[in-house]
Amino acid sequence: MTFAAQRLAFAKILSNHYSQEEIGSFYHLLTEHYFGYSKFETHQRNEEQIPIEHIQHFSEALKRLEQNEPIQYILGETEFYGLTFFVNEHTLIPRPETEELVDWIINDFNTLDKPLAVIDIGTGSGCIAVALAKELKNAKVSAIDISVGAVDTAKNNAKKNNVEVLFKIQDVLGLKNLSGTYDVIVSNPPYVRHLEKEMMQKNVLAFEPESALFVANDSPLVFYRKIAQLAISSLKEGGCLYFEINEYLGPEMIELLVHIGFKDCLIKKDIYGKDRMIRATL
Template sequence: MKLIDFRAFFNKELTDLYPKTEIDAFFFRTIESVLNLKVMDMFTKADFVINEEKLAILQPIINRLQKEEPIQYILGETEFYGYPFKVNSNVLIPRPETEELVSWVKEVFQSENKKLSVLDIGAGSGCIAITLKKELEASSVTAFDISEKALVTAKENARLNNAEVNFVLHDILSDKPIEETFDLIVSNPPYVRELEKVEIKNNVLNNEPHLALFVEDDNPLLFYKHIADFAKTNLNRDGILFLEINQYLGEETKQMLLQKGFKDVVLRSDLFGNHRMIKANF
């Protein structure tokens, strides 16, 4: 089958499930991953013939997209902040708003050009911890996660990106004391309330780990409260706490941090104007 014909087939199979822009994105990611072809090749190599071996790989990808599986899980890879990351159903797929959080951290710390001790709470794929290690090279970076399976993936991503990160199995809700202290604590903890499930697309709701996504409606700041208490004990003098937050609970999160004694608490919106990040000193 020629590449141009495969694109028509790809579109036909998915047109009732996704908008055209999303199908195009799926298509280009797929041919790059499986055929090692770029977007421009669609125009310069439209007559490229896909052999039977490759077609046998491509058809199951279409089948899984029809079941609304995330393309990142299907291909087993994604990109975050320009770095490659392996992903699977044990970890959340990194989001653009988390890249914005990392950019904010860089904005604050990069000019200092000193060795920082960094902690990422809730490592997942390792995207925050690994990226901060790459971008703030002099820093020592530790990352906690409650999931052993997530840590396996995170360690694989650290090797993939040649980044030295100390991954630790730890439940932040346990309040188990940790002696080490840090200049920077950053976290993207579970913050989606059960009542917000109606807003979540099926490809996320049915595939990504709920342990890393959801909190109970009656205690939506559960993780933030524990992280704040941990930070009060484990932040160094002049240390800073950065959090990705629920866009609907920005003011509530800010007030909670102020009540716990944090100062200079700043809410920041993402590119879509939603309160998604918060920074606080203690």
């Protein structure tokens, strides 16, 4: 089969599931992943035969895309803050909003010329911890997650990106304190209420780990409350607490943090104009 014929098969088989633009983008991600070809190069090779061993990869990918599986899981990796991360069924796929949170922290701390201690709570793929370790050269970064599979993947991601991060498997809700004191405490914890499920895309619900996403309808701030309480005794002077937040719960987040003892609570919107992250100090 030629590349052109494979491209046509993609368009035909997936047209009931995705727009033509999305299909084109999946196809190019796959040709880049398997052959290292740019869009232009793939186009130039349209009439060449696809090596037999790769035809199997394409038909497997087609089947999985038909089931609405996210392309990042099919490829087994994704980009975050200019770095490549392994992702799998144990890890959430890192989101662009989270890159904005990482960018905020980097901009706040990258001109400081002193050692920094950073902890990322609920690290998943390790995207926040690894990107911070890469960009903040003075930082000693640790990270925790309750999921053994996520921590294994995060460790691989630190290795892949040549950074040192100390990972631990821990349930933050069961901790009495964070071991150590920190200049930056950051978390993108589970924050989607079950009642918001209806508004979510099918492929998020079917493939991303439920424990990474959801909290009970009646206690949507459970992780934020616990982490903020832990941060009260673990944040160094001049340090900051950062959270990615549920877009509908900005005012509640400020109320919670002020009640616990934080000040200078600042909410930032994401590129879609939604309340998406908050920074607070003591």
